[in-house]
Amino acid sequence: MKFLFLLACATAVLHTHYSGHAAQLRRVWMQDHCHHGICTGVEIGRNDYVILSQMPIAKQLMLTFLNSSIAKIPHLMFDTFPDLQVLRMENCSVEVFEKPQFEGASNLMSLFLGHNKLRDIPKNIFLGADNLHTLHLNHNQLRTLHNSSFHALKELQELSLADNQFEQLPLGAFTPLRKLIDLNLGGNRLSAFPRGIFDRNLNLTRLNLARNRFVVFESELLKLQPHLKQLDLSSNELHDLTLNFAVVESVLANNCDMRKLTIYGYVYELELRNNSLRELPHIPHAGNVTSLDVAHNPLGTLQGNPLRRFTGLQRLNLSATGMNEIQEDVFKKQTHLKLLDISANSLYNLKFPIFSNLKSLQYFYFQENNWNCDFLQLLMNSFVKKRDISFMEDTTEPELVDEYVDGVVCWYESNKNTKKCSGEGLSEAALELAIVRNDIKSFMEVVEKKFVKVYRMLDELKMRL
Template sequence: MWQSRRLLLSLLATCALIVCHSSGSSSGGSVGPTAGQLRRIWLQDHCSAGICTDVHIARSDYVIFSQAPIAKQLALTFLNSSIAKIPHLMFDTFPDLQQLRMENCSLESFEKPQFEGASNLMQLHLGFNRLKDIPKNIFLGADNLATLQLQNNQLKGLHNHSFHALKELKELSLAGNQLEQLPLSVFAGLRKLLDLNLAGNRLQAMPRGIFDRNLNLTRLNLADNRFVAFESELLKLQPHLQLLDISGNIMPELTLNFSMLEQAVAHGCDLRRVTIHGFVRDLDVHNNSLTDIPLITHASNVTGLDLSQNPLGNLQGNPFRRFTALLRLNLSTINAPEFAEGLFKKQAQLQMLDISGNGIYSMKITIFDSLKALQYFYFQLNNWNCDFLQLLMSSFVKRRDISFMEDVTAPELVDDYVDGIACWYDSNKVSKKCDGGGTGSSDAALELSIVRNEIKAFTELVEKKFIKVYRMLDEMKLKL
């Protein structure tokens, strides 16, 4: 069979030479075709070390790459090229090809038999092109393909047999297309699929059972689609799921039910309630509308929890008492100017804590007594009292050699800095420094200081408003 292909290549090349000679074209380099001609491209003139540049193949071109197969070429990447279709004889010319990159090449369509002879191909990257359809059985011949990248094309639909024959496929990206629905059996033949990316499409729902044959699935990205609810039964048969990302889908509630899930990501969904049954290791639900922390059945197995940018407010009681295995906790920008004294009492293993951006003025220093393993502490962008901040730095942060991040607040907007963290004094006069023997002020004094700071902030806001009004009046006068 291989000899017959070589003979076919030789005959086609000879025909191309005859046709081109009859049209008066030169024999070297690329030959521009007229109607009905074969066009030959010597890739030796365009490629070096597996990088091919300035290759242009129109939709009507019938291309001959070479008169004889080019052996031991394992990878090809096309740059600055315009290729409307993959030539029929691509894999006859390069029988050993394992990786093919035709990204951003204006690729428009496939033509059967497109991948005949591509049994050695393992990676195919066709992202950022103009593909509108994946025909049925188009990948016949690419039996060992493990990675298929089709992101950022113009795909609007798929067929049940679009990926037929790809029994070795492990990674598939269809992100950034225009898919609105998926047929039930579209992924049924992909028994070894590990990573599936469907982000950035127009999916509103998926048929139940669509992943029942993908028992090895470990990563599923459904972010930035149009789901209004998530059917957790879709993934009931996946025992090894590591990542589920459903961010950017606007839905009021989220309920997940898995035997084991390493990481669940659902930020920017406007969520108001989250319930998780089963085991989840890492949960990221930042930038939502949560007023209560998620209800997690097996909270003692959670090691990472990101609740930042939610309007949780002051966390009453001890809502983290069951989260005893936490290593990372992000409470940044949750509108919590105060934290209860026993809030972190059960987090002896916590390594990273973020409470930045909450307008915190002060707190009882004993709140950190249980955080014996803390290594990273982010507490910038607050309304710290300078005296308390000095105590916090000396008795906790520096004493335990904890890493932290400095403020970027402009100097004219603050009273002082303590090791790079912005702070304010109780009055316009610099107060005395606190020692390590206590909190430095009574509860009544702290309340008075809070009121003073609120009045100061309100006064500054009013002044800014008046300045803006005066400027507008001046501009109006100038116009008049």
Template sequence: MWQPQLLLTLVACSVIVCGGSVAPSAGQLRRIWLQDHCNAGICTGVEISRNDYVILSQAPIAKQLMLTFINSSIAKIPHLMFDTFPDLQLLRMENCSLDTFEKPQFEGASNLMSLFLGYNRLKDIPKNIFLGADNLATLHLQNNLLKVLHNLSFHALKELKELSLAGNQLEQLPLGVFSGLRKLVDLNLAGNRLQALPRGIFDKNLNLTRINLAENRFVTFESELLKLQSHLMLLDISGNIMPELTLNFSLLEQAVAHSCDLRRVTVYGIVKDLDVHNNSLLDIPHIPVASNVTSLDISQNPLGNLQGNPFRRFTALMRLNLSSTNTQELAEGLFKKQTQLQMLDISANGIYSLKITMFDSLKALQYFYFQQNNWNCDFLQLLMSSFVKRRDISFMEDITAPELVDDYVDGIACWYESNKPSKKCDGGSTGNSDSALELSIVRNEIKAFTELVEKKFIKVYRMLDEMKLKL
């Protein structure tokens, strides 16, 4: 609880507005009551200029564990913050105007465990700045203006487990920048300008289990960087434009590499969950030890009709996404080995009909998404009655406009044979059914073409950004 004696005394060096009133002229002593802006440890509308000299309460205020400043014009963490609040465990100053640290910034912050400084204007993390914050476990610095880090930027953070540097402007990292973070578990470097990482940069981070490198400028990825991380749970390299990807881990729970324009993916070792949707794959990923894969997302790739039995080694699959893969036919024995499959998505393709016996092995299926295809109405009725409804499987209704279809079966759009009357047209008018089918095919082709163009534009924009940087 905020105590009545708590106040901020500021010597104003410039005219600022605080709490709706105009500050006294330069040189005058100004006092404002902090509790006027705070309630239960949450402070809003607190404005402190970077030139103001801030003095907190002369006596320490005990048992204040959390302090949050939201949308406040604070250019720096107030001096002696942790002398005033010796028990502070969480400090949140996001969407403020922080642009600098002052030494010794964290002296007396031994109880601080979580520090959130995202969405500010910080450009640098000075060496040894965190001295005093010996027990800090969570540090978020995302969406600042950081361009450079030093080997000692995070010195003294021996207990740090979670670090976010996402959404900054980092172009390279020094080899020893994370070497002191022996307990680091979660590292987020997404949304920077990194093109490569020095080998050995993670050699001291043996507890690292989650790393996000998405939306950078990598053209290749080396699994060697994480060779010592034996308990890796998540690797995300999405949004980095690269032609090929080869992963080699003794055990990786989840690998995410969507929107990379990948043409080929090879996975050695064990990966349980692989997400490579929205790429340029013509074949499914090559995974010699595919029997450990439980989830595979290869949607939004131009795979076409899958030949042979490409999933025969994926015997442990529980989730499979084949949506938007330009598929028109599925082989009868395609899912013969997927007895544990719980979710199957074949939506947004050009499938007209299937062998109903191909679903015989899918005993565990609970979710089946097959909307936005070119289904024959007679087959769709059979599929619904003999498989989907009979086993009480969840599905999703279609969004195709009524004027483009012949009929719906339980909310799924379908078309009749061209030599049969359309239920939505007069008995002698069969041309509308053919036109509807053609419109549906064109719709799918336009969608696939649009997705391809979007990928090309992403690549062109990245090239333009690189040219601007060079200029």
């Protein structure tokens, strides 16, 4: 990049009030810092006076600043680079916006100012950036917004204010953003919104409210959003949550200590990991749910076939839900299921009719259970391998298990009274064979130990002789 970018930095004798002293200036040639749109080692203090080239520098579409300390964006940045479309000043210690900050920024489409030290977004500060589509202000120190903070951003589609210090927002904070699609407010201190805050954001499709302080969430706030695709409420304290939407494609509510969930309207994907659910969500239109993830919830054995209404499921995660058995007809309605995860439970064996309706299954994760080796061998041969279904191996240390069957851990049990792996799908002959195999294995282990002891004694005698 060949351009003149002169930076004159005042010394410590330059004060913000008029002292009458002449300032000492030093010039920095930016071509020494910038190559192919990447600028490194640039330093601009808060009180430094920045002089840009008097001649515009054309066809520079993107500037990225790395390893730089820039307290403020130079005033004439966009006059000097009239074609600039993307400006990345992340992790540059930016502290303030100064008016007129964005004069001449009509071509700017993406502005990334994450991981800086901004504390305030002044009113009307974005005047001039009329075509900005993407604005990231995440990981700053922002505490408040004004009703006119985003004035003029009529084309903005993506806004990230994540990981700041907002406790509340004014009613008109997002009113100018009529084309807003994606809003990220995760990682703040919000516990409530003024009613009507999103009424002008009719195109809003993704809203991230994760890692805030919501105890109650009113879905009425999003009653005017007909195309809502994703709502993330994860890591809030939502013990009893009721959502009422016409349509929402995906709801994420992980790590909420949730005990009860009710959803009216149509929802397609639900991610509810690591909560306190003892029963599946109540969803009148459950037949439309295609993905349900309830891993790490204390659901236990799914008594009464609670999945019977979820007839459209394609992905189901029941990992670490405290199951020690599965009822025979629990997956009877899941003919479209492509992925099933029952890993990290306490399952010993299953009845084979469980799998009879899983005609579409492609991925089956069942590692980290207490499988009986004979049952596991039958499961592999008669279902998993036969149907060419993908599965995952265990990572348990070999000395802690009896055996691996195709990489999945299992244990042998010699007590015939505890054998429960026959089910309706196994013959009496197969059951007897499994029992005999276990008895032979136990006998051989005893004999092996005795032979080892005898050989050891013989070695000792040999040494003495």
